[in-house]
Amino acid sequence: MNKFLAANSSRNMKNSGTDIQIDQRNGRRLVLLPLPLQGHVNPMIQLANILHTKGFSITIIHTTFNSPDPSKYPHFTFHFIQEELTETEASTADIIALVSLLNIKCVAPFRDCLSKLLSDVSEDPIACLISDAIFHFTTAVSKGLKLPRIVLRTGGASSFRIFTALPFLKEKGYLPTQESQLENQVVELPPLKVKDLPVVNSRDPESVYDLLVSMTDGTKASSGVIWNTFEELEQSALAALRHDFSIPVFPIGPFHNRFPSSSSSLLTQDQSSISWLDKRAPKSVVYVSFGSVAALNVTQFLEVAWGLANSKQPFLWVVRPGLVRGAEWLEPLPNGFLEDLNGRAHIVKWAPQSEVLAHPAVGAFWTHNGWNSTLESICEGVPMICMPCFTDQMANARYVSDVWRVGMQLENGLEREKIESTINRLLVDEEGEAIRKRILSLKEKAKLCLSQGGSSCQSLDSLVSQILSLEPIIFQTP
Ligand code: UDP
Numbered sequence: 167m168n169k170f171l172a173a174n175s176s177r178n179m180k181n182s183g184t185d186i187q188i189d190q191r192n193g194r195r196l197v198l199l200p201l202p203l204q205g206h207v208n209p210m211i212q213l214a215n216i217l218h219t220k221g222f223s224i225t226i227i228h229t230t231f232n233s234p235d236p237s238k239y240p241h242f243t244f245h246f247i248q249e250e251l252t253e254t255e256a257s258t259a260d261i262i263a264l265v266s267l268l269n270i271k272c273v274a275p276f277r278d279c280l281s282k283l284l285s286d287v288s289e290d291p292i293a294c295l296i297s298d299a300i301f302h303f304t305t306a307v308s309k310g311l312k313l314p315r316i317v318l319r320t321g322g323a324s325s326f327r328i329f330t331a332l333p334f335l336k337e338k339g340y341l342p343t344q345e346s347q348l349e350n351q352v353v354e355l356p357p358l359k360v361k362d363l364p365v366v367n368s369r370d371p372e373s374v375y376d377l378l379v380s381m382t383d384g385t386k387a388s389s390g391v392i393w394n395t396f397e398e399l400e401q402s403a404l405a406a407l408r409h410d411f412s413i414p415v416f417p418i419g420p421f422h423n424r425f426p427s428s429s430s431s432l433l434t435q436d437q438s439s440i441s442w443l444d445k446r447a448p449k450s451v452v453y454v455s456f457g458s459v460a461a462l463n464v465t466q467f468l469e470v471a472w473g474l475a476n477s478k479q480p481f482l483w484v485v486r487p488g489l490v491r492g493a494e495w496l497e498p499l500p501n502g503f504l505e506d507l508n509g510r511a512h513i514v515k516w517a518p519q520s521e522v523l524a525h526p527a528v529g530a531f532w533t534h535n536g537w538n539s540t541l542e543s544i545c546e547g548v549p550m551i552c553m554p555c556f557t558d559q560m561a562n563a564r565y566v567s568d569v570w571r572v573g574m575q576l577e578n579g580l581e582r583e584k585i586e587s588t589i590n591r592l593l594v595d596e597e598g599e600a601i602r603k604r605i606l607s608l609k610e611k612a613k614l615c616l617s618q619g620g621s622s623c624q625s626l627d628s629l630v631s632q633i634l635s636l637e638p639i640i641f642q643t644p
Pocket of ligand 1: 205
């Protein structure tokens, strides 16, 4: 038995109406550092909850930018660092510039905060740091403090495999991508096409490459990598990563099936989404959301609006303020657009997405294929219409349409006629029926992997053993 085992007995914690069994406290503390973006905060907080139920004390170090509300997590300790972004810098308009800057500005305040925590003898000793993989600066900080570091990669394993191949793809001439080659296959990485490779609109295109390579290098240098995925979904990518990396790989997802993400929402979720869905027929509604960062220009936004309207199907559409470049919110819509749809449409600024996808009225999810959204859709058995925007989203979408075959891609531009026909092919036609069957079978696998003896359950046990085998840092006099 581990020498830090505390005498507390098991207890239960209430979470969203389900009783969650909490193991005995094990006398070890974990320090978690999320990347402060919605798609990263959600899985890190879910992971914190999962590891808390396994007996660990949880300390979260967070930037002041985009911080979650600590009062929602009385069972965690929060420390906020001052990364001091200016108002212009604290914008997701150029996401790569923001993340690259955070990797610089967080170094000193994070190191100071972590050093203080390490010398605090009043708390359980720290077993390791769990950092978002994109915060690659933590490799050097944890090495300097001799603290073991495990990373959480919040994206999928298949897209990560592509990131690890970036230097090779550059050498082979696939990158930077050229307009004339976009439809070509990447023969070394089927079923990817050149247009599925990770690109982002950024002031400095080279910085995308640098960031992703630093992330994969920082992951290789860690003591292990945790994935919000499951073995049955991404077996071949996980096998390849196990082969290429000499570190343990822990696919313990889907996280949100254990802990819902609603509590870590940085925006207020509009509950009218659910009361509106309550009045709709089963599997009749298209839920449309492009996540927390992707943006459209006004022309694209209007094509989406008219494609949805012309499909004649009911739709629930998340138009986040900032979704349309240069607009506050819905002003680009023609006068009377919503009224003319006679209640067939509902638009909100932010939705309780997990509950929406679990609602029986939802028949399809038009998504940008952020990894969380993709996984949430799979777990609820909702077929997808894929419209990836940047980095891993293109690869996620290719896997959805061509490997798992649980969705259809909207490729090569946004046109209202194509949108209208894709929605009807998926919701009404027989083609959609086959896709629905396949995603229901994946949903079942996503459930089974979390049950006793299931792959993610076993992987979580291995993760816990691995952490407990790390030598905790005991107080060192400065
Ligand atoms: N989400 C939400 N309400 C919305 C849209 C999204 O709560 O109206 C949540 C969604 O459930 C997911 C996260 O925000 O957990 C978005 O993460 P994802 O990886 O899909 O995309 P990103 O925002 O990182 O591009």
